[in-house]
Amino acid sequence: MTDAAERWDGERLGILGGTFDPPHVGHTRMAMAARAALGLDRVFLSPAPHPPHKLAAHTTEYAHRLAMLKAALADTDGLFVTHIEENDATSYTVELLRACRVRTAADLYFIVGADSLAELASWREPAEVMRLATLVVFPRTDEVVRAPTAPDASLVVFEAPVIDVSSTEIRARLARGDTDTTGLSPAVASYIAQHRLYARA
Numbered sequence: 001m002t003d004a005a006e007r008w009d010g011e012r013l014g015i016l017g018g019t020f021d022p023p024h025v026g027h028t029r030m031a032m033a034a035r036a037a038l039g040l041d042r043v044f045l046s047p048a049p050h051p052p053h054k055l056a057a058h059t060t061e062y063a064h065r066l067a068m069l070k071a072a073l074a075d076t077d078g079l080f081v082t083h084i085e086e087n088d089a090t091s092y093t094v095e096l097l098r099a100c101r102v103r104t105a106a107d108l109y110f111i112v113g114a115d116s117l118a119e120l121a122s123w124r125e126p127a128e129v130m131r132l133a134t135l136v137v138f139p140r141t142d143e144v145v146r147a148p149t150a151p152d153a154s155l156v157v158f159e160a161p162v163i164d165v166s167s168t169e170i171r172a173r174l175a176r177g178d179t180d181t182t183g184l185s186p187a188v189a190s191y192i193a194q195h196r197l198y199a200r201a
Contacts, residue, residue: 007080008104010041015133016111017046017085017096019167021060022192023072024183026113026165030138031079033161034111038136043111044082044100045069048091052124060197062086071187094125097132108133109156113163114140130154138163174198 016031023045031043047069049062059065066081073079084099085091093110100108110133117137120126129135134154141164165183173180175198181189192198 007042007044008106010104010106012038012040012109013100013104013106014038014040014043014109014111014136015046015096015100016043017048017091017093019051019059020045020047020065020069021167022065022170022184022188022197023069024165024167024170024188025185026163026183028072028076028079028185029161030111030113030163032076033138033158034109034136035078037158038109038156040078040109041106042078042080044080044084045073046082046085046096048085048096049088050090052090052092064191064195064197068188068191071191072185074187092124094123094129094132097129101132109136110134111136111138113138140164171198175200 014031014034016027016034018027020027027045031045034040035043047062047065051059066083069081073081084103085096088095097108097110110129112135114137117135120129123129134156137155137157139157139159139162141162170183174192177200181192184192
């Protein structure tokens with residue numbers, strides 16, 4: 001399900017950005033929990049073509065990550081994939097939120113894991129990020145969050161679910177030839193196997 005113009009209607013919209021390499025059940029759990037608890041009309045998941053913190057690292061082709069994300073969300077209610085960053089040279093959160101603001105006047109809720117919030121000070125224009133959207137933070141295993149926030153920032157911190165799934169760990173497991181697909185939806189696991197993604201050359 002993708003971001004047709006009418007999908008941006010509503011008063012409260014969630015945005016979950018990321019590399020999604022690969023998308024895992026932690027991503028969908030965060031999106032679904034935020035939507036239910038905060039009364040969001042829908043949540044858009046936006047794969048970053050060129051994440052700034054991973055420019056020097058190998059990232060799976062955008063088309064594959066987009067296809068996996070669509071497969072992961074195929075049977076979910078209220079969650080959609082957006083192509084809004086597809087042509088960006090570098091994927092910055094502040095630019096993502098500005099692009100969202102062009103499409104909608106709704107209140108925006110930007111969903112992140114605690115590990116991402118801990119890096120907030122290194123983001124491009126962090127104060128503007130917090131002006132454009134309410135930050136919605138989910139805990140990660142063994143992650144303690146200490147991040148400077150502006151006095152007038154809106155911040156929602158969830159105590160659960162704890163996100164204990166890591167794309168990095170999944171990639172490493174598959175590169176070793178491990179057939180354990182824990183943390184992946186069946187549709188994503190099937191896509192990875194079909195295209196031989198993450199297998200060590």
